[in-house]
Amino acid sequence: MINRKLVRIVLVLFYKNILVLSYLFLFSFILFSFLLLVYINTFICNMDIITREKILLLYGSEYGTSYDCCRNILYELCTNFDVHFFCLNDINLMKFYNYENIIIIVSTTGYGCPTHNMSKFWINLYKCNNIFHEDIYFHLFGLGDSSYDNYNIVAKKLKRKLISLGGNIVNYSLGNYQHSSMHFTNFNTWKNKVYSFLKKKYYNFEINNTIPQIYNITNLSDYDKINNDKHMSEFLPTYDNIKKCNEKNKNKIEKKYDDFNVNEYFTKSLKLNKFEVIKNKRLTDVTYFQDVRYIELATSIEIFNLSSLITIHPTLDKDKTKSVLNLLKINYNEYIIINQPNKNATCTMSTYIPIGKKIKVLDLFVYFLDLNKIVTPFFFIYLSERTNSDLHKKKFLQLGNTNDISDYFSYVYQYKRSYYDIFYDFYSYINIDIPFLLNTLPNIMNRNYSILNDSNKYRFLKNLNLYNLYHFYLNPYYSNFLYYLKIYFCNNMKTLTNFFLYIMCNYTQISTYKYINILKNKIKPNQVNNVIELLICLYQTEINPNKKHIGLCSNYLINSIEGSSFIYATIENSLLFQNKNIWNLNYRIVYISTGAAFSSLLAVIRQRFHIYNSKKKEQKNENLINSKIKNISENDLLFLGFRNKLNNFYFEQELQNYLHFIHIFIAFSQQPDDNFLYYNHEFLKNIENNNPNLNDNFCSTTDHNNISNKNLFNKSVSEMKEFLKDKKKIYVTDLISMLQNIIYDLLIKKNTIFLVAGKSRPFSQNLFKLLANIMKEKEPNKTIEEINLFLKKKIDKFEIIFESWY
Template sequence: MRERILLLYGSEYGTSYDCCRNIYYELYTSFDIDFFSLNDINIISLYKYDNIVIIVSTTGYGCCPHNMSEFWLGLHNNNLIFYDNMKFHLFGLGDSSYDNYNQVAKKLKKKLKSLNANIVNYSLGNYQHPSMHFSNFNIWKNNLYTFLKKNYYNFDINTEVPLLYDVIICEDNQNENHVNIQNFNKKKKNIYDKTHKEEDNININNNMNKMKNTTFLLKNVENFNIDEHFCKLLNYNKFVVTKNERCTNINYERDVRYMNLITTDECSNICGLIKVHPFLDINKTKELLKLLKINYNDYIVIIPNKNLNNKESIYLPINKKIKVLDLFIYFLDLNKIVTPFFFTYLTTKTSSEIHRNKFYKISDTINISDYFSYVYQDKRSYFDILFDFYNYINIDINFLINTLPNIQDRSYSILNIFTTYTNIHNYNFFNIYNLYVSQKFVSMLYFLKTNIISNPLLDIQNLNSVQKLQSPVTHSYSNHISNDYSEKNTGLNYSKIIGNIYKKILKRIKGETQYKDNTKKCTYMYKQNIIELLVCLYKIEINKNKTLKGLCSDYLVNLNPGSFVYSKIQNSMLALNTNIFNLDYTVVYISVGAAFSSLIQVLRQRHYLYSTQYIESNHEKNHNVKQNQHHYKNIKIKEKKDLLFLGFRQKSQDFYFKDEMKSYLYFTYIFLAFSQDVEDKFVYYNMLNCNDSSRKRAEDNIIRNNNNDNNDNNRSNDHNNNHSNNHNNHSNNHNNHSNNHRNNHNYCSYNIYYENHFEQNEQNYFKMSYEQMINTLQKKKKIYVTDIILMLQNTIYDLLKEKKTIILIAGKSRPFSQNLIRTFIDIIKNKEPNKNMEEINLFIKKKIDDFSIILESWY
């Protein structure tokens, strides 16, 4: 009986995953391997294994990867004691150029030790090492193998191409009753057709998986269905893209998109992430498969190796009839940077001695000069390698399925909160229908919809008059993303007749059995299913001839309305401290560029809580409007408002959420730095907008929402009466006009109060005047967020020492987070010169550990 080993990884960009794959391929012929990400394993199930191998990486500023976060929290929330016979083998991946080098592996080791874990093999890999992480990884891996040989049995390390799966080719793809098992290399011809026969029939441990050329009944094989596979088997949500609009100028170097996704499944996470499963570029994939002489229109069936007893996360469509092109596009990550051990496998697939020797040199992880210069430095992917060598290798689908990595999900921050969204009448009926029809029919609908929108159909418009929103909705942010952003509807704004049909369909989809035309209930169901995203295309220039684009961001920005996206919703790191929604706490937001999308949902939720607080006080005080407005004004001028520090390149190009920020000035001080602008490099947004009527937007919205709540029943009762609706629209417009008039009157008095109050309130809070701020920064050629924080170091120091302060940091790059932490350390050192660096570092570390400082590095 073979020994069973548990192989786990926590990986953000795939390096830990590749290290685990390397071990998996080398041991699976001698051991039964269970291969999972850390989030896919139940902590209690660890007790089933005698040997647990864990490889983890550190991302962000000492953060654990997303596919490890649930395991990490579960480990801390369980009072477990591991048995002595449970042997842990732990390896960490990190970069010593950062302060929190290998922080995750170190913390995991400490936590496991506290639970009585027997860690028999532990090491750290450093990207700054001359051989990168490979040197320490090889030493650690050899120690693992030595331990297994000593304690169990002697075994040979597998160096052949792995054969975890077999491939059955469907000869007739038109509903024949049988398929034949064939080898693709017999079907494919190439200039090196005289490869050795033993290379065409690689078997494990002396033909352990030898199969006969028999027939396989097609009636036992179901066709691959993408919805069933992702939604039912893998528990993804199916989203439809309803909006994909560029926020930046077409000539601007950064392509940033505002996107809306809709699903029929409820999404209730606040401070959530959406894990998107991207697909490969279809044209590039077709081109490569054509060069490899693989017919991408063929249908195949993947079956697991029957002689193996391994377990891993269900990912590939096993025992399903699937098109070759679909298999590659949906599941196999040709876009990932290639690993050294892949070249070891390529040596068996060429008859050219020159190329075989070249592959051996690139696969060498002791002397990595060839790998570093050819692969790592130029970020060469599997696409690149196969395009470079397709003429000199003889590979088939069987080889690629068993050696290529799986496509990994990418995480993006969700912008909107799920308590409120836009009015239901502003939604296009076609979009919900997209979820229940074929892709071809969706394409036809999209074509028709596009043409309908572009043509002035006067008859339809006269019959179904466009219903205008009776009032703006507080949390509808689609028109606030950037300066150049203009509000566009995804489709036609339908009449109330279409609105009623849509509501009834929504009820049916959601399983509503009772006939109720309750507008608020339908709106609630609708607003739970919309996801807002801000997606920045990741693009870097490797050299003059190559520009690298991120797989997922490139996939998202090229999606048209009506396209499908398969994703999962999970909590971000911000949700680890629930006090971010406690209004007694002061929140400091620090971010740059599009990474601000990680924090905007917190601002929106706190704004919503202030709004709710005001409305509740309105009811409690018997609708005493004047008293409530006075109460709300006191909230506005509270001394310890939140602080928001934002850094952008140019005010005219990438100042996202420009207009929306004005809604939050009543509870937030906002400071802006524009690093590439010559003028207005520093902006104190509260001062800039103190005479802007948009300062009153938040209060206007709160009062409107209160009025709208009182009028909801009247509108719903008269919903099916057109005459009554028109009458109500007229009266509501009149009420809105009255509200605006009243609010403008109140705003004038508030402006006077604000201007007179600045010296004694804000100057005390910042310990300097606005003029002093300008004078402090005017000599700098470029201004960054850290410059503003250092300018306000007295205030920042007080907030760092205050227990009821939460600091949220969002930036894509690790250096940004590291520089901010060092800035905090410098501020404390200046204020407390008697403290040594060890004490200061310990203070900051405790703040990070108890989530008083949260560094969110993904967007």
């Protein structure tokens, strides 16, 4: 019995132990399985980030609409794809072969021109003969306005060119600002097709509709100081920061990153050139509604092509930015470090944002984030997540609804409301911080202006100090040469036994070294101080009696201060540079321009005049009659349209120098009397009356009458005035109509180039139609379609060049 009981006890204990061990084993297995799943999931997530498909996202944008459309796609795809986001000028065509999917959004600007930030790409594309593979998929969207000529012509030409290179365009559409929903309906439809294609091609991903997290931010504020300061305590940030770290760790982080230095960052990291404002002169009266400035910028750039553009990086107004940041309860004096990319989003982009630099919050906004830009709808979707008010949440969602843009159009677009305006209106109902703004605001985009200089117009700095007075009269290369001669002379003088000469030599050498130190200090930052000339008109649109929309860059330049303002910019070629025959005197140039747009053409006039004078001097020196030198019957023609002579006749005195080289006709649209001026005739008549001994540069009135007798324009000056007398207002197009016979002759000649500068609508459009009508009148057998095709071919060949804008 005892043995049985013992056996039973042993068996019971055994079974219990087995049960416990089983439970332990099961628990261990479950725990192991859970840890294994976590590991596998983490590994898969990491692999997902590493192996995400690459997408190339490109834009060509003048005023930011295409850029905003691309940003919208970037934010929605960055959590699922490795998105490479660039403007078209920043990408090499050969890089296309590295991607399966290329998304391109382009705008048409001016009179059917590509935007400035895709101009280099445009030229390279048309030179390209490479064939794209079938497995490179292009998704192309164009932005344009059907009320303009050449509606969406850039997107259409881009499509044709890509197809000719074997490009496989799987999604293509056009957006029209004149549509009742603007471009948004077509854009959304096209975008959804792109996403559907990507889902079928790869996997069924979820579109990111939450606030984008492209950048991470580390806050380097002195929190002890903030906590002790009642005024500053309200600025405590809501995002992850270094407050959790001790002071030692904080110091380590600060030492790890360099401070943001404006000059170093723009010149070294962004490869921009530094320009100093040395002249800012208002050309119009202070009472006049237009603020037009003549600005001179000193630069170290020695050589650039004639008729170039200066691409300027503007900045925001500091006081206005401080004001709005205060309203948003953001401490603009704190320092942060921006890190990119966020682990949940993978993207590569060309951005001006300083990554890994210790930067002041105010500097981040002023130099890089465009609060002055008109708000895009998707920003309101993100804003709806940062309000506690149900009423305002609903309002933001309505403003962000691109399927029904009535609220957005009436509140934002119609009144050109910027991010500044939105924050002023809603600051008390939203809770936003620096990471939110950094990840949702657009970057400041560069702006382009025409340079007035010709090759003979570069001048050196003139400031009232010894170095610059000397430097102004001597080319720096020559002064450098004199310096070496002087040192060499002084070294030789040391061998002289004459004590007096030896003392003089030492004194001269000491003085020379002092002067050289001044030279070194001045020349090091700016090797050669050339001066670039600009004509800037403040862009402003009156929204209502209490509000004006002011252009960021023009306002930035006009408010620059002589001697203390620095501008960061680059120089690039303009469309004018595409036709090298502009500098050929065997070609005749017809200039047509209105207002301050004349600055686009002035450099060409100056340079052709310089070439003309140089050849004329050669001709005199050789006592030869050179048939290549133009006579007055082959002079260029300049047609200008201004509002009135008092405020708008820019460069009036300078144009007098060109009257023997170019015929100048001017219309003053807002001037009731003397609203037409044939400048050559008027000026020569005044000179003859006041000074019978005319300068050799000008033909006499008698010569002018002889030329008139030859019927240069088939009209005398009196007949021209008779033609225009019944018009209440005279515009530059009226002058073209007045001389339509010679205009027609020049249009059909191969050695004539038309250069046009002015707004796309109505000026450029009306001018194109006028040229077509002139040809139709002279060639009635041709259809208007044939004539338009003829003119457009001349545009494609850069025989007619429009320097226009919206």
